[in-house]
Amino acid sequence: MSEHSTPDCICGAFDGRTFRDVGDPGWQAWDGADRAWNWRGSSEALLPTQPIEIERYVGPLLLSHGTSDRVWSVAMTRRLEARLQAHGRSPEVHYYEGEDHIPRSEAENTHHTQLLGFFARHLAG
Numbered sequence: 001m002s003e004h005s006t007p008d009c010i011c012g013a014f015d016g017r018t019f020r021d022v023g024d025p026g027w028q029a030w031d032g033a034d035r036a037w038n039w040r041g042s043s044e045a046l047l048p049t050q051p052i053e054i055e056r057y058v059g060p061l062l063l064s065h066g067t068s069d070r071v072w073s074v075a076m077t078r079r080l081e082a083r084l085q086a087h088g089r090s091p092e093v094h095y096y097e098g099e100d101h102i103p104r105s106e107a108e109n110t111h112h113t114q115l116l117g118f119f120a121r122h123l124a125g
Helices: 074-085 103-123
Strands: 002-004 060-064 092-096
Touching: 002 074, 002 092, 060 074, 060 103, 074 092
Parallel strands: 002 060, 060 092
Antiparallel strands: none
């Protein structure tokens, strides 16, 4: 599994169909309490800010994050990395110095090279 700029906890839902710029008719503030997921028809156990239990995933894992991400803090990936290591896991982790949520061209190329290498190593039969 590969995750880029991943939060370490459950976040509120974002429905792009309802997105409006401030000042547009129908604009509403984003409600972080809206549930982003459900499990077996219920979202009661998936409250915003609850940690995502990535340590339960037993397969290979690549995490990456820009250190200047303005959407999700890089601290979230650093916490995921630490939790995985505390559970005896060794994720492949790449931090892109000075990059935002979507890396610029050169960093994007580096990310794709690392991603392709990760998949080649773990999906080869």
